[in-house]
Amino acid sequence: MSEKNQPEEHAPWEKEIDEIHTRRKLAKQQGGKAAVDKHHEKGRLTIRERIDTLLDTKSFQEIGEGAGVPEYDDNGKLKDFQPANFILGFGQIEGRKVIVGGEDFTVRGGSPNPAGLRKSVYTEQLALKYKVPLIRLHEGGGGSVGGTGNDKARRPLGDPVFSESRFVPLAETLSSIPVATAALGPVAGLPAARLVASHFSVMTPNAAVLIAGPQVVKRATGHDMTKEELGGPQVHLASGAIDNLAEDEADAMNQITRFLSYVPDNAWSFPKAIAPTDKIDRCEDALASIVPTSRRQPFQMRKIIEMVVDQNEQGSSFFEMSRKYGPSLITGLARLNGESVGVIGNDCLYYAGAMTAAAAQKMRRFVDFCNSFHLPIISFVDEPGFMIGPDSEAAGTIRHGTAAISAVLQSRVPWACVQVLKAFGVAAQAHFGPDAYMLNWPSAASGALPVEGGVAVAFGREIAAAEDPAAKQKQLEDMLAASQSPFPRAEGLSVHELIDPRETRPKLIHWLQLALNARTDAPTPYLTGMRP
């Protein structure tokens, strides 16, 4: 072979190879410079910039980079190329493999073009196949009345009857792999549905999550509202559709990274422990006095949680989720001697910590999530009972509450319960998982009804007949409060230990080590049956 001939041997494919590079370049242009500039002017990153912010440097391995809508001239030469407006690929977060995808708002406002739609529906299938955590970064509308932009005359309409619905893999992901999502601008229709099909979702202040946008709403219902009024953070953090607010896009990515750090890659593995960042026997003196002796005075359950779980260089390992939804219940993830745990607690600053319909749904969802990813649950209890009154009845609290109790008592993960103060009524059952490790603080009080509500009802006549009804009521309340003391329960081994609150952390850690060592079953997805 002569040297002269060598270039000729390679030449036949150079044109095609050049075209691959040209197309890659065109794909990177996204919706074009003007559209990208406009997007930046709104203070928002493009989907490619978002992916780069989220993933470890240079770890993105794109899938379907060449997918798009081409335009050819009469000679069959590529004139222009509109890339798929959904970007998809694998990458790494803190060294762990993940799959990430999101709409490209700069092309058709994120409303799917044909290639974009295909890539978006493939996301869940890929995540399920490779069993890695899935992150979706959403910004875009759903389908438009005009369809996905195909030439309708030249294609069959609709999907074939034998095709699987795109919602099947979407639903399956939740029991198989951790899913974290973000709303980083307006998200409507199908992207909004995919946004909430997640274990953890976060939205930025300028994001809005909508079933349908303002114009459609105005025509159909007459409500003249902005998209922010319809589906801004103040609406959807309280509605429970979205878990957390992020200060900005960088914070959204940080929160997703933090969420993922507590969960395993998939339902077939246990969460990984990290090297402990805190002492096992750190006993905080403040725990001994944080609960007021007056039952009228509230206290900060979050401070208790933060004093008990691991502390690290950033502060507390407690990562709260869904704070604004059903706020009488606190839910979050934390580390205990380096192990991942789910944490729940009542917040008495909201209706004395009573279980509302929203708090019950929050509880059920969180407990199912912990069971799905094998997270032991630490429960800090101050439950006065179900929320009462007309609003609570109208919200169907009793059904949602009973469903929460069912979810808790069908748990298969280890439970530890620290009864800080109240555990009253049926709702208290939602705080004690099966075969739980039971610790009581000296402030713990249990019974059918809280003293304040119960005495006035049960002893109504006696109180009314007394010379000094107020004094009589107080006397009865004090008597009843004494009967709710934790000491008899400790004597009867109704709890494992009645403890000095300062001992909470070491007690929980010793129990957790035993509970984790005792696991014999291989981790599998958690599938539940019918609930109330």
Add this chain to the structure above:
Amino acid sequence: MQIKSEIAGSVWKIIASEGATVAADDVIMILESMKMEIPITAPKAGSCEKLHVSEGDMIGEGQLVATLKI
């Protein structure tokens, strides 16, 4: 800045008076809800421009209770 109550209840005690300076986390008023005393605090330092409720008033979730000047 509008201060809204996150819970329903009654106004048990007003602590800050109109025109008074408040520091962040200072208690503006105390509500009674489910037999407990629940403080409403100033999210930021400022002055109490207007109180929209009086002691004994029943209030609902999301109701405006005070306006602060930040």
